[in-house]
Amino acid sequence: MKILVAVKRVIDYNVQIRVKEDGSGVVTDNVKMSTNPPDDNAIEEAVKIKESGKATEIIAVTVGEEKAQETVRKALAVGADRGIHVKIDGTVEPLAVSKILKKIVEKENPDLVFMGKQAIDDDCNQTGQMLAAHLNWPQATFASKIEINDKSLQVTREVDEGLETIEVNTPAIITCDLRLNEPRYASLPNIMKAKKKPIEQINASDLGVDTNPRIEHIKIEEPPKRKAGIKVASVEELVQKLKNEAKVI
Amino acid sequence: MSVLLIAEHNNKEVKPFTLNAITAASQIDQDLHVLLIGSKADDVAKSLSEVPLVKKVLHIDHEIYENYIAENYTAAILKHADKYSHIICSANTFGKNLMPRVAALLDISQVSDIIKVISPDTFLRPIYAGNAFATVKSNDEKKCVTIRPTSFEAAETTGGSAEIEKIDAADQSENTKFINREEIKSDRPELGTARIVISGGRGLQSGENFKLITDVADKLNAAIGASRAAVDAGYITNEHQVGQTGKVVVPDLYIAVGISGAIQHLAGMKESKVIVAINKDGEAPIFSVADYGLEADLFEALPQFLEELNKLNTIQK
Numbered sequence: 404m405k406i407l408v409a410v411k412r413v414i415d416y417n418v419q420i421r422v423k424e425d426g427s428g429v430v431t432d433n434v435k436m437s438t439n440p441p442d443d444n445a446i447e448e449a450v451k452i453k454e455s456g457k458a459t460e461i462i463a464v465t466v467g468e469e470k471a472q473e474t475v476r477k478a479l480a481v482g483a484d485r486g487i488h489v490k491i492d493g494t495v496e497p498l499a500v501s502k503i504l505k506k507i508v509e510k511e512n513p514d515l516v517f518m519g520k521q522a523i524d525d526d527c528n529q530t531g532q533m534l535a536a537h538l539n540w541p542q543a544t545f546a547s548k549i550e551i552n553d554k555s556l557q558v559t560r561e562v563d564e565g566l567e568t569i570e571v572n573t574p575a576i577i578t579c580d581l582r583l584n585e586p587r588y589a590s591l592p593n594i595m596k597a598k599k600k601p602i603e604q605i606n607a608s609d610l611g612v613d614t615n616p617r618i619e620h621i622k623i624e625e626p627p628k629r630k631a632g633i634k635v636a637s638v639e640e641l642v643q644k645l646k647n648e649a650k651v652i
Numbered sequence: 653m654s655v656l657l658i659a660e661h662n663n664k665e666v667k668p669f670t671l672n673a674i675t676a677a678s679q680i681d682q683d684l685h686v687l688l689i690g691s692k693a694d695d696v697a698k699s700l701s702e703v704p705l706v707k708k709v710l711h712i713d714h715e716i717y718e719n720y721i722a723e724n725y726t727a728a729i730l731k732h733a734d735k736y737s738h739i740i741c742s743a744n745t746f747g748k749n750l751m752p753r754v755a756a757l758l759d760i761s762q763v764s765d766i767i768k769v770i771s772p773d774t775f776l777r778p779i780y781a782g783n784a785f786a787t788v789k790s791n792d793e794k795k796c797v798t799i800r801p802t803s804f805e806a807a808e809t810t811g812g813s814a815e816i817e818k819i820d821a822a823d824q825s826e827n828t829k830f831i832n833r834e835e836i837k838s839d840r841p842e843l844g845t846a847r848i849v850i851s852g853g854r855g856l857q858s859g860e861n862f863k864l865i866t867d868v869a870d871k872l873n874a875a876i877g878a879s880r881a882a883v884d885a886g887y888i889t890n891e892h893q894v895g896q897t898g899k900v901v902v903p904d905l906y907i908a909v910g911i912s913g914a915i916q917h918l919a920g921m922k923e924s925k926v927i928v929a930i931n932k933d934g935e936a937p938i939f940s941v942a943d944y945g946l947e948a949d950l951f952e953a954l955p956q957f958l959e960e961l962n963k964l965n966t967i968q969k
Contacts, residue, residue, distance in 0.1 A: 501756060632942045
């Protein structure tokens, strides 16, 4: 079984975002970038499946500018076998990413495609579902547990009401929740080894896909700030404030 | 052209967030039709028809829709989508799972999780865990939009009498099968719509200690939330998680106990009207968004808090 894992390079989850003064976006110069956190879970799950003997090859793919390659390199360091970097500059909407990934799937014929359930930059939560639609494959989103059978998977999904389990036939798309597993760190020897693993570069423009943005970003602004509150000295004072000042209890 | 809203339900009742999405949809266009895809859900069709903002209910009734499967819903929506300018649903796990599949097949770049309708093609949406707000304009001819339910009031549910039209089912997907849903039944208010939410974090130290939270929740008739750290540690189940990748809540009162306040957690609760933080670390970032901060050991503060509340005896149930 062959698993394709899609990864995205985003501003690190610990960075306090700053909005550019001209309203054109957020500051990315000299800001720490990392792999989108649930994409790390996607890679980890693929590696675990390979370690259990149920997968033979893991391919990590990313879509983005030159530096996006770093996320593929990181995936190689934790256990992916080879990488693909689809090069494209500027904003790429999930719809365009899903069309690019469809081309890669058609080229590589994986049995499973894994990716994070949402990217923590644009918070769109679309790409996996869109890719499943383009391929007419089943989708199992927000996965927190995956059991692999012969020609199908049982996937436990985190939904508003609790947990839901569905069975999907392969080939299938799985989008991963942060609770699916505990991503490992790359060891130094594996980081060194990853440098020798191949990354194929493909220009998005060669794939014959319409990647033009359909959504105009008119303005990016800071959210309204909450005004500073106060510290109370005791539980009695807290309850008194909630009752008489805030009037919420 | 009209707008089409996809209803979330359990074949017996409309889920509350659908009512918030109806409000948002009606701000895009008043000619609002609701699509109900279900099995033996006539009661749901009737209650949707009584929502005054709804102009028409389209009802697909077939046993293949007994459980919600995105693949089956998508096929049904696509069969009836061409007459509509917008396809809309709530941005909870229901809509997040469904809408991108619909949008991709219509070749539409979806606008996710809007918090304001500026015009029929321009919307406000949070990005970067709510640390920035983006005003976005969709240039697609038809639009697929998901609504952050807590940013819109719930629509009135009585007084309307929209027509209910029965329409055809679509083909069933053979590659996806519903197995089961572990739904945790509770008498408490739902997290997403509760007036008061009390949440616990890693500071609780164990699942047993969550009883301190539960006791206060019982007293206040509050819903129970949790930080991701508390859910990951197994103190409480996933449906309680508040934050960027969990639920977004906007209660009148949010009480964060033993939660440090990572930006991912703040993303899920910082629009609450009044925020209380109880934490023994005075430097914890949660205090930066709290209206009332109490620097204290939660194991002492929570029992005291309960005691003080008991003295009041004026809590609205």
